[in-house]
Amino acid sequence: MKPDCIIDVLDKLGSIISNFLSLSEEERVAKYPELSTAVLDCHEQNSWFVKPFVINSLKGVSQWLNKDKLWSFYNENRIKFAKTPKTIGLIMAGNIPLVGFHDFIIVLLTGNKAVVKLSSKDTILLPTLVSYLEKDFPEIAKHISFVQEITDNIDALIASGTNNTMSYFSYKYGQIPSILRGSRNSVAVITGNETAEEIEELTKDICLYFGMGCRSVSKIYLPDEECIKQIQDSLSAYSWMTNHKDWSDNLRFQKAMMLTKGETFYDCGPVIMIQESKLNSPMSVVHFEIYKSIEEVKKSLKALDSMVQCVVGDAKIDNSWVPFGKSQYPDINDFADRINTCDFIMQL
Template sequence: MSIQLRKSNFIELGKFLNQFRRDGIEQHKDVINNADFFEDFKEQIERAIHHNGWFTPENILFALEGWSESLKSTNLDKWIKPYNFDAVDPKTVGIIMAGNIPLVGFHDFISVLISGHKVLVKQSSNDMILLPILANYLISLDSKYKDKIEFTENRMNNFEAVIATGSNNTSRYFEYYFANKKSIIRKNRNSVAILTGKETTEELIALGHDIFKYFGLGCRSVSKLYVPENYDFDAFYKAIAPWASLMNHAKYANNYDYNKAVYLMSEFKMLDNGFLVLKEDQSFGSPIATVFYEKYSDLEALKATIQENKENLQCVVANDFMETEIPFGKTQYPQLWDYADNIDTLEFLENI
């Protein structure tokens, strides 16, 4: 199976996913094998919603929209252009997936397949509904994928390399257990935003998307703000007001109530608007319904701090602060070449 054929299969998969959108789920006539998969995938979306309370219809369909856009010819061409997979010696690559947001392990899955390797998938129990049917859709396009894709719920065996995603604690276990394998081991990462007080209303509204999409559960979700001394949060709170509807979601509301109560009992200084607590804290990873903030007085010193902590950060949202910054509102729109932990997955797979 040539890389061009694999690319064409992913384009067809993208067309299939493009039928499932937030503005409506609509069956398209030009999608291959649609009669066998369209209704089934609708059912699997409903199953995923009931299986994991954090997987709302909005968030699942948002994720599917993103993947349908990514799996277009121009994006796939740009993604694979720097690499040579024509003569790859196929290996079996194990993937241990996280389950914090819908299809969070999908990028690793398609990376292994586009590079010509075999994939052995161990899914998170939190996100185990959607990926198998997408794998079956690929098999319907080309039966050779039957020998390229395997799922397991047990201990993984017979693989030459591994990509494992987990917490800082589980990463130590992964590093020990996979010490003799070529590996990418991912740890906790968080995202931050740099505010100067000169942000437009539009930028602050966009920042709300960076904070609240997927309830803040993703590594690309902004969990901390850096603000200048004497920063006035009034404009920020006004801009994020539309996200108050998150309190209609029981799991989010429970986390908000719990974390607020803990902070009040501990007499921590905090700001609160009824659905988001702002707490001054030097840590990067804030609990659900909480965003940490830290004050700065010198932008150059802040740049040094960001550089020192780059291993802990996935995204830095800012406006004209640093070369690798991400614009406000864009953290949840990664490109195929925006790699988790900034580790080039395709380069790893090219050289195993």
């Protein structure tokens, strides 16, 4: 397949997802029964994949899948379509739905073959989407395969997971060119001048996908503790999360632990906030740190750069910061860990 054909395929997928999202529940079932079933089955397979978050993941990837954006991305990254396709192994994490989709489309856009090992926690959604493509573009099947295990019969590997799994992959696939992504977190910076709407948007960055993504905000820099009240009020939009058994169990456990230790915390409904300098926070907990100046924050973030996926805040302070509410909606040019996967693949 040629570049224009691949882009036609991905544009078609974008249309399918966008049409699906625009329909009522009854219309979705009638027109896209397989995808409707997949959305429900995702939750049966993985209790963390609740329907609103699965729908949100489809919304997130659909924004990349239109001809104009794909051609712009293709040209901006000076993609050289492979004359002889290479085989790229993709090991996908299962923390949020479709978490490896960006790698998947880049392998296709560069003219290569994707050999995909899905997480056991997320085996339904991507194959369902691919099945729709194969109906109209049967030749795409030559570029995509799903496997139980990635062998060393590949030209390169892109894998995402925890730091522990990355150590294992580094050992197992050490002789193969690879991008290995371990654990990262994201942070937010509050100045105290935010609007109510911006704070409401921040709650998306905290709560979407139960805070399990590398782009989920696990720590907030605050000028003072008075800012917490506004965050606390806005988090009520996600109070439904406390009805999720596993989340609720974690929340109760964390509260009990802190009460036992005599630690002070803020009960914000679906999450609790505690003053803590560490970047990584336990599930259902958001850390906060009080700062004296923005320059102090920038210095702290520079030291943490290798552990931070993105920073949410006012782009007027730093143009690399992501607007409130947008951390879980990365642009197609937002490469994970700031490693350009197009360049990596084309240099093989």
